[in-house]
Amino acid sequence: MEAEIAAGAGESAAGVGAVKRTAEAGGTGAAAGTDPTGGRMLFWEYGEQLAVREGKWKLVLNGKLxxxxxxxxxxxxxxxxxxxxxxxxxxxxxxDMVRRLEEAVRHWYGTLREETIRR
Structure with missing residues (x-):
């Protein structure tokens, strides 16, 4: 899974700064205009949370939504x-959707951690 990674600063609800890392990876395409993610998975990390968005689905691990x-x-x-x-x-x-999205976001995060360690 090939991903483009971007890092930026975010803020928690309390206004305390936190690092937010995101990535986008190609997935199966959906008809243009019907899928806000463009048929892609969007991954991010915010504090202790991991999340992924694909089409109408959003999975958050360890989150206080x-x-x-x-x-x-x-x-x-x-x-x-x-x-x-x-x-x-x-x-x-x-x-089944939870299993698939959780596997994808954990794979993304593991790859991200490996890249960080190599640097």
């Missing part, structure tokens, strides 16, 4: 078309 929550969701799968506020966790209803 709603800052009023006291507990972190170990795995949160959202259909951002149907639920743009990402309030409904669909992980239990779509285990």
């Amino acid at each position: 709603d800052f009023s929550r006291t507990a972190i969701d170990a795995v949160h799968l959202s259909d951002v078309d149907a639920d743009p506020g990402e309030r409904i966790n669909l992980a239990e209803k779509h285990p």
Whole structure:
């Protein structure tokens, strides 16, 4: 999986600076104009969170998508078309999608860590 990596500064909800790393990798194409990710997977890391977006699906690992929550969701799968506020966790209803996206984001992160160690 070939990825272009970009690094930038982000801010947490509390305004504390954090590093955010993103990458985009080619995937299976979707019809133009129907897939906001262009048929690609978009990966990112923010603090302790890992995330991936593909089409309407967004998977976040170790995330607090709603800052009023006291507990972190170990795995949160959202259909951002149907639920743009990402309030409904669909992980239990779509285990195959969770497995596929989690494998992809962990592979991306492992590759990123290997590149960082080599430098």
